[in-house]
Amino acid sequence: MSADPLKLAIAKTIRLKSIGFCIARLPQTxxxxxxxxxxxVYEIDAGLEKPELIEFQGDGHQSYVMGSVVVGQQLITGGYDGQLIWWDLEQRRSVRTLAAHDRWIRKMVVSPDGKRIASVADDMLCKVWDVESGQLIHTLAGHKPETPHHFPSMLYAVAFSPDSQSIVTGDRTGHLVVWDAASGKSLAELEAPVMYTWDPKQRRHSIGGIRSVSFSADGQFVAAGGIGTIGNIDHLDGPSRVEIFNWRTQQRVHEISDPGYKGLVEQIVFPRQGNWFAFAGGDNGGFVSFYDASTGKLVHQLKMPMHVHGFVFNESEDTLYATGHDQVAVVTFKEAIPAPAAIPAEEPKPAS
Amino acid sequence: MARNDLPNRNLSQHDVSRRGFLGSAALAGAASFAANMRVLDALQTPTLAAELKRQQKSVILLWLAGGASQLETWDPKPGRITGGPFRAISTDIPSVQISELLPKMAQRMKTTAIIRSLNTRNGDHGGGTILMETGRAKEAAVDYPDLGALIARELGRADSQVPDYVSLYSETEGRHKGGAGFLGARYAPMFLSDSMIPPNIRRLDSISETDHTDRAAFQRLLAKQFQDRHPRSVVSSHGMAYERVRGLMSSETLFDVSQEPQSARDFYGPTQFQEQCLIARRLVEAGVPFVKVARAWWDSHGQNFETHRELCADLDQGMSALLDDLGQRGLLENTLVLTFGEFGRTPQINPSLGRDHFANAWSASLSGCGIKGGAVYGKTDADGHTVVEGEAKAGDLFATIFSAVGIDPTKEYQVGARPIPIVDFGCKAIPEILA
Structure with a gap:
């Protein structure tokens, strides 16, 4: 293990002026x-004593920004406006805007080889794009547009396998599809129906869905995150939930349901090293949890100062950077750190 | 976007028209009318003619129980920190935009007006419900009737054989029966909760149709003889009650959407709410003056945007189909379709991506009868926190509803020694949205 999750602690929090939905990090920084x-879209240097929010310029998004990845010296983001936008990191300006989906983009990710990005949206399509050219490579269609109860479905989650050869997507109803990234063919379908709560009587609508997916480091397993069954769906009042499948055999190998930390699991990450995985999310509060990948048992978890919508690790995988409701938090687990003091970010400054 | 077009329908197959349904009652009444020249003379007067016209009007309230977000429906704030992720879209009225979650309604704003400036101050489910059901705050000394009872009282016909007030409120959260208050049980709702078809109105299997008809005829004969000997109102009222029971017993099919061709059901859609909208049209067409269709539950403390993505799709389809169907049947000019609930939702977005209760600056819509389509009344600030123009109270909304269907909003009832105005003190109709 490259780090010790038992030493989990919040090192720093940085106040945002909005809800952070996605986070990316420039390697080695x-x-x-x-x-x-x-x-x-903002840049924050979390290494600074007084981090500043620097706003990116140019043709930006017209709605919530839901996904961000760094590829070389470019940042690529996706939003509810259906657009993918390429940004030059040094100029901090948009350089390419692509009308990618007819409906709201919920998430986008980059392949580990850095060649492709995949975006998912409420048109219920996963689209695979060439990073360099912005050309559409594949349109993966297989998720139903409606829930079993005749409401619009939503396609929330997407991830590449570590070898960039496979893609997994997850939707509102708990349906997962594993795709061959080269051919665009469906390889397997998995079901996690507990993550979709339909209230047939008192509220007559649904809540939940698969909000996060990830492949294990060896590519053998797929993890799906969301929320368990909810009694009162007015609130995120259900256990955070992760299900892990051997996707080739389509067998569920672990079911993690944590009533201690309620809410949605918004992101799952398997480290390149170490036999553990981390996930984070929340309801009105937030959490980050570490589990043993072999046993599915809890290693350690931490209450976060906000509902976490996304996080990234550093190279040594002993620090994570999380964003969420009005904050960014830096969490380390290499050594015990004194209780943090919130550091308010300075007013956003335009990119120079 | 193209309007919904109803498929070809065989009216004779399924329609229970107002004219047809009330035909027998009207024929029965015609004889007595003809025998009374004073009545015929009175029909020539503008007052009575207006009264008869008024009495053909109906109201359908689509009650958005739990409190729908005004920002995701009628008062979007795109680009603001409170605005959420959804865009505002253009409508068939160039100056009016609504949330992109209501794309079909966006093409029907020519028949719809919006009030964006309700400030009802009560953000509690219970208190807000009573306020928005009765048009005024609860008062210990007076049991106020709700909107349905008031409309039933004012637009219901004494000789009607159909219910005056039907409330379709399935077993959802926030279920509230409402009531006729001081108007009395005559105007209480037929409240359908467990089933969309009224219980206990079916003829017992042990009684044949022939027996049933014969018994009714015998009862009528005895009643008429008794009434001839005792021509008092209480006796007449007793007889009318029997007629209403017979009407209700024969109205079972009104509630049965399977009586509609599949194409009509498809036109409305498959959800419970959409089917209830179809039932509402059937009821109004048959002469029911007030129908409430409660669509719960909009109380989106968590995941407001996902909830509205689902519920707005349901509302958009059901409401647009209802307006189109009423329009194509020539009923929309006499039917007022409303949407509101007990309150709206906070502009602030909480950490669960929810919106909480908010009654200080929210919206209602009014479509059809008596309404200036495309009108927007009132304004909230850029982030939707406060009303900055045209503040409206619940009573103002009620006065506007009454005016739209021809009920004098200055009318008073005498309850004991106390005159009770039909709308709360100091409240007035909003002329800017009245046709």
């Missing part, structure tokens, strides 16, 4: 790129 509810 603490330069973070946050997209959020004010439709903007």
């Amino acid at each position: 603490e330069r973070l790129f946050i997209g959020g509810s004010d439709f903007k």
Whole structure:
């Protein structure tokens, strides 16, 4: 194990002026790129004593920014406006805008080889794009547009396998599809129906869905995150939930349901090293949890100062940078750190 | 976007028209009318003619129980920190935009007006419900009737054989029966909760149709003889009650959407709410003056945007189909379709991506009868926190509803020694949205 999750502690929090939905990091640095509810993209250098929010310029998003990845010296983001936008990291300006989906983009990810990005949206399509050219490579269609109860479904989650050869997607109803990234063919379908709560009587609508997916480091397993069954669906009042499948045999190998930390699991990450995985999310509060990948048992978890919508690790996988409701938090687990003091970010400054 | 077009329908197959349904009652009444020249003379007067016209009007309230978000429906704030992720879209009225979650309604704003400036101050489910059901705050000394009872009282016909007030409120959260208050049980709702078809109105299997008809005829004969000997109102009222029971017993099919061709059911959609909208049209067409269709539950403290993505799709389809169907049948000019609930939702977005209760600046819609389509009344600030123009109270909304269907909003009832105005003190109709 490259780090010790038992030493989990919040090292720093940085106040945002909006809800952070996605976060990316420039390798070998603490330069973070946050997209959020004010439709903007910001850079924050978490390594600075007084981090500043620097706003990116140019043709930006027209709605919530839901996904961000760094590829070389470019940042690529996706939003509810259906657009993918390429940004030059040094100029901090948009350089390419692509009308990618007819409906709201919920998530986008980059392949580990850095060649492709995959975006998912409420048109219920996963689209695979060439990073360099922005050309559409595949349109993966297989998720139903309606829930079993005749409401619009939503396609929330997407991830590449570590070898970039497979893609997994997860939707509102708990349906997962594993795709061959090269051919665009469906390889397997999995079901996690507990993550979709339909209230047939008192409220007559649903809540939940698969909000996060990830492949294990060896590519053998797929993890899906969301929320368990909810009694009162007015609130996120259900246990955070992760299900892990051997996707080739389509067998569920672990079911993690944590009533201690309620809410949605918004992101799952398997480290490159170490026999553990981490996930984070929340309801009105937030959490980050570490589990043993072999046994599915809890290693350690931490209450976060906000509902976490996304996080990234550093190279040594002993620090994670999380964004969420109005905050960025830096969490380390290499050594015990004194209780943090919130550091308010300075007013956003336009990119120079 | 193209309007919904109803498929070809065989009216004779399924329609229970107002004219047809009330035909027998009207024929029965015609004889007595003809025998009374004073009545015929009175029909020539503008007052009575207006009264008869008024009495053909109906109201359908689509009650958005739990409190729908005004920002995701009628008062979007795109680009603001409170605005959420959804865009505002253009409508068939160039100056009016609504949330992209209501794309079909966006093409029907020519028949719809919006009030964006309700400030009802009560953000509690219970208190807000009573306020928005009765048009005024609860008062210990007076049991106020709700909107349905008031409309039933004012637009219901004494000789009607159909219910005056039907409330379709399935077993959802926030279920509230409402009531006729001081108007009395005559105007209480037929409240359908467990089933969309009224219980206990079916003829017992042990009684044949012939027996049933014969018994009714015998009862009528005895009643008429008794009434001839005792021509008092109480006796007449007793007889009318029997007629209403017979009407209700024969109205079972009104509630049965399977009586509609599949194409009509498809036109409305498959959800319970959409089917209830179809039932509402059937009821109004048959002469029911007030129908409430409660669509719960909009109380989106968590995941507001996902909840509205689902519920707005349901509302958009059901409401647009209802307006189109009423329009194509020539009923929309006499039917007022409303949407509101007990309150709206906070502009602030909480950490669960929810919106909480909010009654200080929210919206209602009014479509059809008596309404200036495309009108927007009132304004909230850029982030939707406060009303900045045209503040409206619940009573103002009620006065507007009454005016739209021809009921004098200055009318008073005498309850004991106390005159009770039909709308709360100091409240007035909003002329800017009245046709």
